[in-house]
Amino acid sequence: MDELERRKYEELARINKALSHPARLFIVHKLAEQEYCVKELTEMIGSDISTVSKHLAILKNAGIISDEKRGNCVYYTLLCPCVLSMFGCLTNVIESNKEQMNEL
Amino acid sequence: MDELERRKYEELARINKALSHPARLFIVHKLAEQEYCVKELTEMIGSDISTVSKHLAILKNAGIISDEKRGNCVYYTLLCPCVLSMFGCLTNVIESNKEQMNEL
């Protein structure tokens, strides 16, 4: 693996790492339907608002969502809907795992 | 978010976490072409063989790859090729980010 390839995989991993936390996956899933502000997402998730804000910052930093301040609130939007296809694949893996469990 | 939903996102995150390390993404990408044994992958990656072995164990535990012992070696295979579609999406995000950088 040369230096260029190494950097490529580090970049891919950086993006995917942003998507490897339950709360952040939930956020992405929700934002796929419509935009939400921090407070709304916080109420759905049920942890501290500062925690949710940090999750949102991670997703934003990865370029997966964007924010827009309107009035008193900051609204977040999903930038790459293709991220949803990843849910399909992950669900696939989980289903396969279950099947294999049953075969034992 | 009720208990069932919470568990669902935890499961999704668990799988995706297995895919959020550069070496593990590299491994998946390589195994998409053909099977490889631990030693071969170790030579490509360039870290300690025990480290690579642990990466493989994580991927196997997530149900993404499977192993088969033949003779002296353990060969690993990609189980869910759909994982490759995730690369496409991640690359997409990276490209979008670059474009946005250029717009500044």
Added chain:
DNA sequence: ACAGTATTTGGCTATTTTGCCAAATAGGCA
């Protein structure tokens, strides 16, 4: 300017992840 709401940031601790080394395990072959 002041009070109230929404959000972010800093700081701290607890937990998890990473990666190396050394040791244990397993199979092949003389």
Added chain:
DNA sequence: TGCCTATTTGGCAAAATAGCCAAATACTGT
């Protein structure tokens, strides 16, 4: 059996991540 190669496991220290609280910031409306 004994040696060699391939792989996994245990243990450890460094680094990264998570989540809470408190404080800072930003904007609204009075």
